[in-house]
Amino acid sequence: MRPVTPVGILAAKLESLVRQVEQLKQLDPAFTAELHQAYALANGLDPYLDLCTTPESPALAALVERTNAEDWQQRFTAGETVKPLEQEMVSGHVEGQFLKFLIHLTRARRVLEIGMFTxxxxxxxxxALPADGEVVACEVDAYAAEFAQKCFNESTSGHKIVVKVAPAIETLKQLAADGEVFDLVFIDADKAGYIDYLDLLLTTGLLATHGSIYADNTLMQGQPYVSGMTTPNGEAIAKFNQAVADDPRVEQVLIPLRDGITLIRRV
Structure with missing residues (x-):
């Protein structure tokens, strides 16, 4: 899979430099050694995190295997404006375990996920939820939702998940109108919608008084802080990060896990 995180991209660039350096002659051995060490530090980090993190469940491993086997590009045609779905969108082992830990730490019972993919x-x-816990997952793509539901049906915890297929902002407004309240909200949907999702969560009763919000991809491959790498998603995330930093209603911390995850709570 192509690298989609700052560390992964850094490791790929360092690997390219190592290969180029190996073709050159009369280089300072100390420089070459430093470059190799820099590559080893970047390239070995994610595998080491995987090694030191509690293994994923068989159901999660099966979900990843199915997602990787699917040809997501076939579902989109040239010229479409919607960003194609791709296997790299899976949260993955370490981030999944991190989210499970947050569930245990916060003792959340009701979770809202904005953007589900598979x-x-x-x-x-x-x-990680108790037997009577529930995840309400918003997904705009009907095929991805159906794909995920099949995986849920074959797992021992899938019955705790309710999937809502519609644009997320519509689902959030309906949930708010119905008086739904959530202890934890995980945002991992269209990046241009992040600010609207956050504002809706903070201005309605959707987020419990003690609740917390977690926003994924807030490092967006390093684009928010590296010049010359900007894409529409990178610009959207940079605006979101600044909006969160400027918002007096919340306090937050950006964790450099995978592609970045920001933990947010009301002040």
Whole structure:
């Protein structure tokens, strides 16, 4: 899979430099050694995190295997404006375990997920919830939702997940109108919508008084802080990060896990 996190991209660039350096002659051995060490530090980090993190459940491993086997590009045609779904969108082992830990730490019982894809993070969180807990997962793509539901049906915790297929902002407004309240909200949907999702969560009763919000991809491959790498998603995340930093209603911390995850709570 292509690298989609700052560390992964850094490791790939350092690997390219190592290969180029190996073709050159009369280089300072100390320089070459430093470059190799820099590559080893970047390239070895994610595998080491995987090694030191509690293994994922068989159901989560099966979900990843199915997602990787699917040809997501076939579902989109040239010229479409919607960003294609891709296997790299899966939250993955370490982030999934991190979310499970947050469920345990906060003792959350009701979780709202904004953006589900094939359901890795939804299922991970469901596994950590008590027997009467619930994840309400919003997904705009009907095929992805159906794909995820099949995986949920074959797992022991999938019954805790309710999937809502519609644009997330519509689902949030309906949930708010119905008086639904959530202890934890995980945002991992269209990046341009992050600010609107946050504002809706803070201005309605959707977020419990003690509740917390977690926003994924807030490092967006390093684009918010590296010049010359900007894409629409990178610009959207940079605006979101600044909006959160400037918002007096909340306090937050950005964790450099995978592609960045920001933990947010009301002041």
């Amino acid at each position: 359901g890795y993070s939804a299922l991970a969180m469901a596994e």
